[in-house]
Structure formats: C-alpha cells, structure tokens
Amino acid sequence: MRGLTWDHPRGHAPLDELTRLDLAGPNPYGDVPEPIEWDRQPLEGFESEPIATLCASYDVLVIDHPGLGAALDSLVPMDELFSPPELADFRARTVGRSYESYHLDGRQWALPLDAATQVAAAWPGTHIPETWPETVEFARAGGRLALCLGGPHAFLMFCALCSGDFLDREAGLRALELMAELLALADPEISLRNPIGVLDAMAAGGPDLCPLVYGYATYPLAFADAPSWPGRAPGSVLGGTGLAVSKSRVHDAGTRDAVRAHLRRLLSEPVQTGLFPATGGQPAARSAWDASGFYRDTRDTVEAAWIRPRFPGYIGRQERTSALLRDGLTARRPVRDLLDDLHREWT
Structure with missing residues (x-):
C-alpha cells in the first residue's frame, strides 16, 4: 500500500x-x-x-x-x-x-x-497582545514584528481579519488598513515567508511577535489565541x-x-x-x-476557526487573491483600490 x-x-x-x-x-x-x-x-x-x-x-x-x-x-x-x-x-x-x-x-x-489554525506566536517572555489595536501599539512602541504573507497567507490573514466574511466592504477596508499599517512596521523580508519560514526566523532570534500564523506545537516559542477586534471573538482560518x-x-x-x-x-x-x-x-x-502549553493556549481559536470554501477552482483563486494583496500591500497601493481588485476577482 x-x-x-x-x-x-x-x-x-x-x-x-x-x-x-x-x-x-x-x-x-x-x-x-x-x-x-x-x-x-x-x-x-x-x-x-x-x-x-x-x-x-x-x-x-x-x-x-x-x-x-x-x-x-x-x-x-x-x-x-x-x-x-x-x-x-x-x-x-x-x-x-x-x-x-x-x-x-x-x-x-x-x-x-x-x-x-492561525494563532499568535512570540518569543518566550514577550507580551502577546490580545487585540489588533494592542498589536499596532506593540509595533509602534518598537516591538519586533513580522506578518505571514507568503503563498496563500496574505489572503488567509485578510479572511481571518474579516471573520470569514471577506466580501463585506466595511470589514475588508478595516482589515486592509490594519494589514498595511502593520506591514509598514514589520520586518519586510520575513513577512513575505510562509508559516514555517516565519517560525524558523523567530526561533532563530528574529522577530519577537507574529500576530497571526499557523501554529506548530514543536517550535520553542510562546503561542496564544489570535488577536481579536475589541468586543469580538478571535478570527482565524482553519x-x-x-x-x-x-x-x-x-x-x-x-x-x-x-x-x-x-x-x-x-x-x-x-x-x-x-x-x-x-x-x-x-x-x-x-x-x-x-x-x-501550546494546545490549551490556542484551543479557543481552533474551536472557532472559519472553514474555507471548497468549490472546484477555489485554490487557484486563493493563490491569485493572495498575490494581489501581497503585491499591493508591498507597493503601498491605496487599500480601497486593492479591495476593488479583490471584489472583481470574486464577483
């Protein structure tokens, strides 16, 4: 067999x-x-x-x-x-x-x-923000930050920030504005890696925090539930x-x-x-x-994680949308233009 x-x-x-x-x-x-x-x-x-x-x-x-x-x-x-x-x-x-x-x-x-699912990962001893506004403050105060935008993960971060409702314009604008602000404060090279690349860099003494990355229990890092918008449950993609x-x-x-x-x-x-x-x-x-440890500290996020679409052709559309968002955010395109491009891809 x-x-x-x-x-x-x-x-x-x-x-x-x-x-x-x-x-x-x-x-x-x-x-x-x-x-x-x-x-x-x-x-x-x-x-x-x-x-x-x-x-x-x-x-x-x-x-x-x-x-x-x-x-x-x-x-x-x-x-x-x-x-x-x-x-x-x-x-x-x-x-x-x-x-x-x-x-x-x-x-x-x-x-x-x-x-x-996507959770927060940090160097041991680092204070892990519980909300997205606190994450911005962490980065503004000089905390070493990385995002995870490689491969499909720019789109998956966007979906998590929208709690799965990624075609809602208000949620989409808020998500892209946050991603743009965090990327401007983050390590520009490590942020373009996939989860393994980001976690490898963190374990080797790189950034102190990645607020949203697929968790791997074996890394010598601290993990916590994904940050949330104030008053809401953590958003994540299964x-x-x-x-x-x-x-x-x-x-x-x-x-x-x-x-x-x-x-x-x-x-x-x-x-x-x-x-x-x-x-x-x-x-x-x-x-x-x-x-x-890892399991108990992230279980609430796993329990609430959103299931992606599974229609034929979804994976190709996920890849295209992720490249669109990653390239646009890196080039600092206006987020409203990016959101319009995303809607054209999906509607």
Whole structure:
C-alpha cells in the first residue's frame, strides 16, 4: 500500500514511526494487515497538485480541505468504509470544526488527522497582545514584528481579519488598513515567508511577535489565541489535514479492510495523544487539545476557526487573491483600490 503526506516532520514523522513499528512487529499501537509506504510532497503541493491526480498513485492521502471540491469523484466516501456510529464517534473526538471541514455535498470525504489554525506566536517572555489595536501599539512602541504573507497567507490573514466574511466592504477596508499599517512596521523580508519560514526566523532570534500564523506545537516559542477586534471573538482560518482514500486504488474488500485498519489506528486515542506529540505531530483529537502549553493556549481559536470554501477552482483563486494583496500591500497601493481588485476577482 502507498500513502502520500507532506514533507515537514509534523506531516511524516508519526506515520513513518508507525510503519517502522509495523515492520518490526508487533506494533504496540495495534497491528494492521499491511504496512503503508509513505511518500512526501512539499507543503505547497496541497495547492499545486490536484488530489484527483494523486489518487491514481496512492491508496491513502493526507489532504487539505480546500482542495476537496475538485476531488469528490476520485475519493471513497467515508460512509462506505465506516458505520454511522463510528463516524459519529470520530466527529465527537475531533477538536473544533476539523471533521466538518471534510464534509461536503452531504457526505464525509476525509477524516481529520491533524488540526491547526492561525494563532499568535512570540518569543518566550514577550507580551502577546490580545487585540489588533494592542498589536499596532506593540509595533509602534518598537516591538519586533513580522506578518505571514507568503503563498496563500496574505489572503488567509485578510479572511481571518474579516471573520470569514471577506466580501463585506466595511470589514475588508478595516482589515486592509490594519494589514498595511502593520506591514509598514514589520520586518519586510520575513513577512513575505510562509508559516514555517516565519517560525524558523523567530526561533532563530528574529522577530519577537507574529500576530497571526499557523501554529506548530514543536517550535520553542510562546503561542496564544489570535488577536481579536475589541468586543469580538478571535478570527482565524482553519488549517490542518485529513485522511482521504483513493477510489481508483481502494476497491476490493481486502484493500478496504486494510485501509480501515490504518485509519482507525491513526485516529485512535493512543496514537493521537501519545505517538503524535512524541514524534512531532499535531493531533486533531479533542483530548490532545485539553493538554497544557501550546494546545490549551490556542484551543479557543481552533474551536472557532472559519472553514474555507471548497468549490472546484477555489485554490487557484486563493493563490491569485493572495498575490494581489501581497503585491499591493508591498507597493503601498491605496487599500480601497486593492479591495476593488479583490471584489472583481470574486464577483
């Protein structure tokens, strides 16, 4: 059996460890009929390589929910693999809306493996602002700041600031005005990186604060709930990954039994709360987010995070809009002009 995941240790280390234990046998986390050989793709592969194309080569795929809409014909619905009570149990044990993010057109197309959303990250000991006005004051007072605008993240920051309602003109103008002001006060080079690039720079002694970046529990940084607008809950855009199954490769009864065994084990409490944290993973299990540190400190934001659209073509539009915003903010274009360009892209 072949599987595909992403090439950060958070994405592959727990899976590789399970395969190693399977080959050494018996596996303390439970035995399966056949091990999975896991290949890796870059994080950007979630946006660049269609899930439907990958399904021709892999039995089990670790996927990102925004690409789901263009892949439904290529996946085995989870209700064909698991009973309604078992699916309900998976849902009840998952943090936030991670399970819901893989539900589309009345069916469940993947099961949550990893949970993440945008949160605040800071050098330990740094005061982390709780609101966006306080974040501006932090930067104005000389605090070393970075944003996270690389790849799709300029658009995702904009969506978080709009609490998902990114076509609302009032919310959009407020969001772009804030982004423009913060970028003018931030490290200009680090702010154009993706989350891993930003967090790597911070861990190496770079900026003291990134107010909105996808959290990684393994970094030696302090994390907190995302800043909010005064009087509102923190806005954030759900990330994480799910386990999907290829329709073209998983069709006979024996292969389906093997896939079920793997998915059940990967979502089991011992794997999610034990193996995943121990090997650098970031579990989707609700019980893991009850723990101390990173998980407890950001759980409220994960629970409230917005689910992105999942229609065919969404990922391309997300990339174009992010480039539009990033280039416009870097060039200091008037924010009303930027917002007009964004509306033309989406309407």
